[in-house]
Amino acid sequence: FPTCYVEVGPGIGYQTPFKIISEYIINLILLASIIVLYKFRSEFNSKIFHLIILSISATIISEMAFTFYVGVFDFLNFIGHIFKIIAFFLIYKAIIVTGLENPFGLLLRKLKLSDDSLRRKADDLEQVYSEFNQMFNASLPMRMISRDCEIIRVNNTYTNLFRVSEEEVIGKKCYDTDLRHFGHQCDTDLCSMKQIEKGKDYYEYELTTSLNDKTKIVTLLRSVPYRNTKGEFVGIIQNFTDITERSKFQATIKESEEKYRTLVEDSLEGIWVIDEKANTTFLNQSMANMFGYEIDEMMGKNLYNFMDEDGKKIAEINFERRKQGIKEDHEFEFIHKSGKKVFTTLRTSPIFDENGNFNGALAFVTDISEQKIAREKVDDMARFPLENPNPILRLSNKYVLLANNSSQNLFEIGEGSKIPEALTTPVKEAFSKNQNIEMELKIKDRIYNLFLVPIKGKGYANIYGMDITARKEAEEKLGRFVSTVSHELRTPVSVLTMSMEFLENHTDKITPEVNKKLREVISRNIYLLKDLIEDILTLS
Structure with missing residues (x-):
């Protein structure tokens, strides 16, 4: 084994690098053990854990002291042994004393920890179940059906919506006759x-349910698969969304749309919608009929296709005004499919989207062709008295209300003037008798035929005059002509009459010579009558 300590004198020496490095390695191992113990501290009794940690800490201090002493009697060597004793004592307290004082607590700690863990998990599970149950009952109306069609669970919102108790539905088959009024x-x-079993992720439809009080509710029923923890299909879960009010609203909207559609389609007024490029996007039948087209023929066609060049210039200006957001009513002249003119009045409005961008225009179009023609006739008739070369007047019983140029020049009057003296008497007579009066009046070498017409209930009379001077002169000439012709006809007729009487009354005195002369006279006068008749025919 490597040398750890070298003694150089009595009680004096030094530690080798091997021993010092070994002490540091031991300390690192002890620190690592503290970290590991701390990580698994939940597996230890709190008292034992703290005693072991303190024991290891004392050992680390002891080992550190052993790395610095220089002799066996050195103070640091003493300190190292003191902390070593403390470490052993703490280990003794942690293992020996605790094991003797509470052996079952030490042996059954794992079981106790497991029991505590199970209790905590049970409490957590109960809390989760309570929360789930609250969410389940607070969610949309819901019912769960097993694969054999048995209703296994419903929530409170379901029972409240359909006004039933859990006992009335749970345990029954979904197709039970008692539940037929639900409308499934x-x-x-x-x-x-069946739809979910075919592999659909969900299936939904609208359900109308008749409740016990005869009221009806409409729900949107959505069914999804119900699976167990193994992912096996064991039934379906159904959610019910109450859409009764929405259904009523949609029915109202649909009814309104039908009324609107009927109103638009049956309207006698044309309805015409164009887009931002003036292309037709909508029109009703009346609009198409007005121009002689079918609806399909006009759809997509440009506005300017239905007018002449002059109308196009006006329409372009009007379309720019629509882009500026201007609404207005105006008259416009279109061209019928047959080529005739169609006079209309338009009530126009611009169309903008939610961002304020111009999307086109809407127009309500009324055909006023007949009114236009009638109005022009009325205007012509209104101008007729003023343009008439004959005198036309409108008079009250005292004043001139209206007089055209001819009557103003003839009677030297104006509107508001007193009635001309020549007309005073006949006007009074017409008002008093309330009847039409015809008269002739000579004014300034001209002869006029005047027709007075009192307008009942209006307080005025109209006078229509006509210059009959030429007619009178013609009548006079005709009289003279008739007188002359009568004289010219009378002579040959008299000769013929006398000759005929002589022939009838004096036959005994008629000699051949006399007979010859009479015939010559009769023939000559007959030819004279013939010439007169031809002259009359030529003159006529």
């Missing part, structure tokens, strides 16, 4: 158990 699809191809 048991014993059908849509049975949740």
